[in-house]
Amino acid sequence: MIMGLQDLERFKVEIDGHVAIVTMTNLPVNAQDRRFREEQIRLFAVLGQEPDVRAIVLTGAGKTFSAGADLSERSTILAEPGGYDRHNRLVRSAFDCVLECPKPVIAAVNGAAIGAGCVLALVSDIVVVAETAFMAMTEVDFGLAGGVRHILRSFSPSDARLMIYTARRIYGPDLYRMNAASACVPLDRLMDEAMEIARTIATKVPLAVTAAKRSFGLTEEMSLRDGYRYEQTQTALLAETEDTKEALAAFREKRKPVFKGR
Template sequence: MTYNFYTVAIAEFIATVTIARPPVNAQNGPMREELITIFETLGEMEEVRVIILTGAGKIFSAGADIKERVGITAGAGDYARNNRIVRNFFDVVSDCPKPVIAAVNGPMIGAGFVLALCADIMIASETASFQMPEVNVGLAGGTAFMTEHFGRSRARAMYLTGRTYPASELYRLGIAEAVVPNEQLLDEAIIYAREIASKSPLAIQAAKQGFINVKEMPVRDAYRYEQTLTVGLSKTDDAKEAQRAFVEKRQAKFVGR
């Protein structure tokens, strides 16, 4: 697969998607639409069980391309189109049926930070940092993502000041799974990806769907919903194979059925 703003490599059931829009991987409309296509495609590919999302160069993503924003025309439908593409850009990552690991190689700024937060697991380089500078350019957007992951005071202080914080703060708060030296970043992400890819793809996808759907449910209803997922999975060949392998003390061989 060849793209203008990304490279995509697939091996061992793992797809590695690298943002490649130098110099700072800023996001514009065509770049966002291309990522939507990539994730829609990977989400349906049987040979892909996990996706790693990272950035080329020293910056994960500097966020929205302000040069493009200046060209948006009021009254011509430009704002509506831009907003729809931006929403879909984030949703296609968070709603992807395959788990997504953000391997954050450097600063993630504004929409770049939100993109990383849309992944299921975040692993960051020691050189990574995060910032929500929307107010610095006269805008406001993304507070919903901040309040989902941060407490009231931290979310508002971060957003209203536009301060930059080190990736170690994300680890301290339990938002990042790990912070590692830059040269170890992709290796660490692949360790997690391989472990996930070794499980039943049906169980992994059901688990991710469970995480998505139970967010807005009361605990009682959420657990009942999850029980229906378990009942459905118990009838699959993968579940039967996993149980046989457990009893026989061997590695299970999953086929996704």
């Protein structure tokens, strides 16, 4: 077990080579309560700094990816002085820890991904869905209106509004058609598909993958000109690292590279 992750109650972590498999285990529906979010923030911070982990696969135990926020906590949160502000900061941090994790995160959406569960899938780097899985933003059913900005990152303006205004379920094949998912496969092939992507990422130069993820995060709202300039600075810095030199040497010598993370 990786140090710092021994006492998890809402998650299980397994290591397969250079891939960390993170499973949400807050059954029956992997609802996101305060403990869930606190563990998630710690988990991604630890895995992000673990040198042997090069990619992360996130999925849900049981039949659900995540049914979203645990609404039973809301009355307690509202009753605490300043409780709503603290709660909102925790929710943002729980999503940001995935967005900002240095390692690519592949969401293997095995079932319902609702509300905060939908957003959790969409803040991952790559989304793979089962044909029978669905995403839904049901906030309007409960007098809420969260998630709009995250939905707009992954769906067209029309599809984002359709999803938010109607709270309808969007199933795997339509998520793939809408370009919200990179692959849609039968449920029994879901983890194989996600793991194949993760293992492929794990064969690449780790520092280069980390730099690429950093570029995605920082350049998303930059102009094309400024974004490309930033990317060029990253490439220039990588050129001086041992791993980049090793990758080029291995290519010349027709052998498998050995990366050291520096």
